[in-house]
Amino acid sequence: MNNNLFKIDFLLPTVFFKYVCVLFFLICNTTYYYAQTLKKGELAVGIDLTYAPYAYLQGTPRGFDPDLMRLVGEKLNLKVVFKDTRIENIIIGLNADHYDVIASALYVNPQRAQQVLFLPYLQTGGVLVVRKEESYRPLSLQDLCGKKISSMKGAAWIPKLNEVTKNFCFKKNKQTIEIKEYPSAPEATQALLSKGVDVQYEDAAVAKMLVDKLGDKLEISTQEMIDPVLIGLAFKKENSTLKNQIAKVIQELRNSGEYQQLLDKYNLAYPSQELLNKYQWEGEAKLTPIKNGSFNWNYFKDQLFNTDFWKACVIVIELSSLTWCIGVVSGFFVALLGQCTFSFLRTISKSYIWFFRSLPLLVLLIFVYNLPQLWPKSSVLLSNPFISGLLALVLSETAYMAEIHRGALQAIPKGQYEAGKVLGLSYWGVMRIIIAPQTFKIALPALANQYVTIIKLTSLVSVISLTEILLVGQQLYTRNFLVMETLLAVAIYYILIVTIITWIINRFEEKFDVHKKNTDTDETIQVDYEKLKEYSNIKNKNEGKIALELKNVKKVFGNTLVLNDISLSVPWGKVISIIGPSGSGKSTLLRSINGLESIDTGDIEMGGLPFMFKNNNKIKKSNKKLQVLKIGMVFQSYNLFPHKTVLENVMLAPLYHKKNKDQELIRIHALAMLEKVGMLIHANKYPHQLSGGQQQRVAIARALAIQPSIMLFDEPTSALDPELVQEVLKVIKELSNEGMTMIIVTHEMKFAFEVSDRIVFMESGQIIYNEDPQQMKKTQDERLLKFIGNVALVEYNI
Ligand SMILES: Nc1ncnc2c1ncn2[C@@H]1O[C@H](COP(=O)(O)OP(=O)(O)OP(=O)(O)O)[C@@H](O)[C@H]1O
Numbered sequence: 044m045n046n047n048l049f050k051i052d053f054l055l056p057t058v059f060f061k062y063v064c065v066l067f068f069l070i071c072n073t074t075y076y077y078a079q080t081l082k083k084g085e086l087a088v089g090i091d092l093t094y095a096p097y098a099y100l101q102g103t104p105r106g107f108d109p110d111l112m113r114l115v116g117e118k119l120n121l122k123v124v125f126k127d128t129r130i131e132n133i134i135i136g137l138n139a140d141h142y143d144v145i146a147s148a149l150y151v152n153p154q155r156a157q158q159v160l161f162l163p164y165l166q167t168g169g170v171l172v173v174r175k176e177e178s179y180r181p182l183s184l185q186d187l188c189g190k191k192i193s194s195m196k197g198a199a200w201i202p203k204l205n206e207v208t209k210n211f212c213f214k215k216n217k218q219t220i221e222i223k224e225y226p227s228a229p230e231a232t233q234a235l236l237s238k239g240v241d242v243q244y245e246d247a248a249v250a251k252m253l254v255d256k257l258g259d260k261l262e263i264s265t266q267e268m269i270d271p272v273l274i275g276l277a278f279k280k281e282n283s284t285l286k287n288q289i290a291k292v293i294q295e296l297r298n299s300g301e302y303q304q305l306l307d308k309y310n311l312a313y314p315s316q317e318l319l320n321k322y323q324w325e326g327e328a329k330l331t332p333i334k335n336g337s338f339n340w341n342y343f344k345d346q347l348f349n350t351d352f353w354k355a356c357v358i359v360i361e362l363s364s365l366t367w368c369i370g371v372v373s374g375f376f377v378a379l380l381g382q383c384t385f386s387f388l389r390t391i392s393k394s395y396i397w398f399f400r401s402l403p404l405l406v407l408l409i410f411v412y413n414l415p416q417l418w419p420k421s422s423v424l425l426s427n428p429f430i431s432g433l434l435a436l437v438l439s440e441t442a443y444m445a446e447i448h449r450g451a452l453q454a455i456p457k458g459q460y461e462a463g464k465v466l467g468l469s470y471w472g473v474m475r476i477i478i479a480p481q482t483f484k485i486a487l488p489a490l491a492n493q494y495v496t497i498i499k500l501t502s503l504v505s506v507i508s509l510t511e512i513l514l515v516g517q518q519l520y521t522r523n524f525l526v527m528e529t530l531l532a533v534a535i536y537y538i539l540i541v542t543i544i545t546w547i548i549n550r551f552e553e554k555f556d557v558h559k560k561n562t563d564t565d566e567t568i569q570v571d572y573e574k575l576k577e578y579s580n581i582k583n584k585n586e587g588k589i590a591l592e593l594k595n596v597k598k599v600f601g602n603t604l605v606l607n608d609i610s611l612s613v614p615w616g617k618v619i620s621i622i623g624p625s626g627s628g629k630s631t632l633l634r635s636i637n638g639l640e641s642i643d644t645g646d647i648e649m650g651g652l653p654f655m656f657k658n659n660n661k662i663k664k665s666n667k668k669l670q671v672l673k674i675g676m677v678f679q680s681y682n683l684f685p686h687k688t689v690l691e692n693v694m695l696a697p698l699y700h701k702k703n704k705d706q707e708l709i710r711i712h713a714l715a716m717l718e719k720v721g722m723l724i725h726a727n728k729y730p731h732q733l734s735g736g737q738q739q740r741v742a743i744a745r746a747l748a749i750q751p752s753i754m755l756f757d758e759p760t761s762a763l764d765p766e767l768v769q770e771v772l773k774v775i776k777e778l779s780n781e782g783m784t785m786i787i788v789t790h791e792m793k794f795a796f797e798v799s800d801r802i803v804f805m806e807s808g809q810i811i812y813n814e815d816p817q818q819m820k821k822t823q824d825e826r827l828l829k830f831i832g833n834v835a836l837v838e839y840n841i
Pocket of ligand 1: 600601603605623624625626627628629630631632
């Protein structure tokens with residue numbers, strides 16, 4: 044027993060040692076695996092599949108890089124997984140552990156070498172591509188002075204082109220080389236085809252593929268590669284194990300000849316020793332590596348003072364402001380077309396909105412910018428990216444703005460249109476003076492929001508090489524790959540612009556909001572009261588004996604006969620009240636008299652002149668504007684213009700029609716009308732600051748300001764509280780005393796019987812009685828008696 048125990052005691056350290064060894068081996072092994080790839084048995088490859096012939100998607104990833112990585116994966120016994128990533132984000136993705144290696148034709152440059160480990164595996168260089176139809180054939184960079192060059196964003200040769208401008212072109216008194224950077228090679232080629240640029244500076248392999256496909260239009264003008272550059276696979280700084288392993292595999296592939304076969308397939312070359320030596324010196328010895336994960340605050344701070352960013356801010360503000368201003372106006376017109384009575388115009392509006400809202404802005408931008416390819420004459424304007432960008436943005440934004448305006452237009456009560464119409468304003472007059480300002484005010488919060496959206500949308504214009512803020516940022520980080528630092532600076536610039544613009548719009552919105560205007564104090568109006576009296580009398584211009592004559596008027600709404608053979612004669616200076624049960628056609632009759640409703644048959648004459656009459660089986664309106672001006676109309680719901688003060692409401696129509704009067708005279712007359720209705724003291728207030736009765740009295744003053752010969756009142760007291768009714772009736776009574784010809788639709792029976800010369804009783808669209816009030820009181824008709832009797836006869840002190 045003791046022996047056994049001894050044995051166990053003796054054996055334990057041996058077993059423990061074995062366990063520790065196995066565990067150590069396992070840990071080492073695991074670490075080994077995780078050191079080379081993120082996921083065991085898998086090689087994740089970061090690749091931009093939009094760069095043929097190096098890497099592209101045709102069902103599966105194809106091109107030189109995918110082919111090479113598959114070979115490498117085979118040799119290392121790893122499953123290759125491709126992670127499609129845009130080139131500008133590819134290094135940040137590597138350092139964020141999204142993949143193990145970048146195989147995406149990544150040019151080796153000193154800034155990039157600070158952030159990743161490079162394994163050079165290819166050599167390429169730039170060539171110049173030109174349009175075949177033209178005679179211009181540049182052979183070197185020196186031949187590019189004064190020309191426009193398209194290039195892929197962040198290409199290695201861009202700094203070199205700038206050097207040529209500085210050290211060669213300027214010294215020879217030649218013009219600068221203008222470089223336009225595009226997101227990818229196809230866009231750069233498109234710019235060349237549509238004559239936006241003169242030359243495309245392109246990678247030799249890409250250019251060869253281009254010429255293979257578009258040989259009838261494009262040609263490589265250089266004899267050999269300009270400035271050869273290295274292309275490398277990139278690894279995380281800490282992952283030299285994987286780099287060494289893949290370097291070993293590539294060496295094996297080179298030894299076996301497989302690598303050369305692959306190079307030949309794509310017309311590429313392995314880097315020359317001379318170029319590799321240069322890289323050792325430039326890329327690794329000279330620059331201190333950037334520590335992975337650190338944020339370069341100094342670089343970020345420098346970007347806040349970068350003049351290129353500030354210039355781009357000016358471009359963004361100009362582009363977004365112009366887009367917004369033009370879009371607001373054009374959107375309003377598209378929205379108006381949508382409200383038209385002509386179905387053809389409505390269809391145009393709807394189709395426009397449908398089409399441009401469905402079209403992605405990016406597609407529209409590229410299409411507009413490249414339109415000169417289809418329509419060469421347009422290149423005069425459209426080859427300028429600012430103009431192309433503005434046009435595409437305006438086309439797209441107009442559709443969105445039209446929808447915002449449509450909502451605002453629908454929110455404006457119909458009475459506002461009608462009030463403008465009865466004041467004799469033309470359609471465009473009503474739109475300009477009454478509807479547009481109100482629509483704009485309603486739509487302003489949504490429009491302001493759209494402004495902010497446009498500011499951010501301008502970043503898309505970088506696709507056609509307009510150097511706005513994002514493009515400046517992209518140009519920087521595609522070279523140095525300090526993506527986070529650059530994008531933070533970009534974000535700061537956008538936030539700054541949006542904050543300033545929002546502040547300006549908010550001030551603007553406050554200015555527009557009449558509810559926030561402090562006009563509550565009853566400001567004394569500076570007027571000469573003696574002069575007011577001179578203008579306050581009603582001057583009727585009575586022509587002929589009869590003010591108004593309706594002959595056999597009929598009006599149908601759908602299948603309902605609303606006015607049935609109405610004949611009515613109104614002599615000058617008389618007051619006619621129209622009474623009758625609800626729906627009997629009283630309002631329709633009144634609205635037909637001033638043309639707010641058309642009639643189906645019959646004639647309407649005013650002062651002996653035809654106003655509506657039958658011609659070729661159609662009812663026509665003659666001298667409509669002139670006739671309307673002879674009629675003042677007061678609505679049940681006042682219909683004052685809420686964005687104008689009381690005085691502005693009253694002066695609106697006389698100022699519009701002018702009639703050779705000077706503005707001061709119009710103002711005095713308007714004040715006189717306000718004095719007449721007892722509203723002079725409130726002249727500077729806005730309608731929302733008045734009671735219902737006060738608003739109705741302003742509405743009467745507004746109708747009187749056009750100096751009408753006939754006044755129509757459509758239930759002027761129906762919307763008022765009983766205490767406010769009498770202040771309005773008092774004004775109407777005074778007008779009748781002055782001899783104003785009036786037609787009043789009312790339910791105020793006592794008032795009607797007191798003030799009227801005749802009372803018209805309507806039922807089912809017909810005039811049943813048209814009598815003197817005293818005579819009507821003696822009626823034996825039970826129906827009429829019942830109607831008059833059923834109405835409460837309130838005692839008014841008027
Ligand atoms: N725009 C319209 N479209 C269709 N029908 C209408 C329209 N305007 C009025 N009507 C119809 O015409 C008839 C007469 O309406 P109207 O407003 O002239 O009557 P009213 O006598 O003024 O009534 P109330 O005293 O209630 O205002 C009603 O049956 C009404 O429904």
